[in-house]
Amino acid sequence: MARRKLHPPFFARSVHRVAPELIGATLLVGGVGGRIVEVEAYHHTDPAAHSYRGQTPRNAVMFGPPGHAYVYRSYGIHWCLNFVCEPEGSASAVLIRAIEPTEGLAKMRRLRGLAEERLLCSGPGRLAEAMGVKIAHNGLALDRLPFELYARDEAPEIATGVRIGITKAADLPWRYGLKGSKFLSKPFKEG
């Protein structure tokens, strides 16, 4: 498989361009991971975004340069992985919601304490646990280990829909997924 690395300029654009282009890309953390099949875009003008109300210690990375990882704790227990986008200071990010596991299946099963492959990485909290992502990854550059990001070979069919689990700006269609994938956290409405 031809592997083209994703370089920092890829992320120095609008989240709304970056998010759909991440579908089908390969993400590895510490050598394990797979193909990204579901993401959501969060822009700082968007009431659902952590950055909407300005900078705090938690979301500071979102206000830094693009091409870095923003990791936060969700509901007190889970870790969620985001990619910071756009030029410095714009404070937008793409939430990685689901991955089709291809590399390091055994290690990810061990980290998740789980046998079923379909549920390994199908959800933001799940994929973070499977790849061992935690607060130590907050602020790390995405073009350096332990992160590895590779561009997709061909543009896949993209499904779009409303984002999941939010109450503010819940009608914005900023969720993107690989059409027909079994590894989505939730199916997209048929279109």
Next chain:
DNA sequence: TATGAGATCAACT
């Protein structure tokens, strides 16, 4: 299939 509780932390009221 569907709802409900619990885990547990940062930000906000």
Next chain:
DNA sequence: GTTGATCTCATAC
């Protein structure tokens, strides 16, 4: 004190 970019397990239909 409440809420949220969540998930798992339990109990009820």
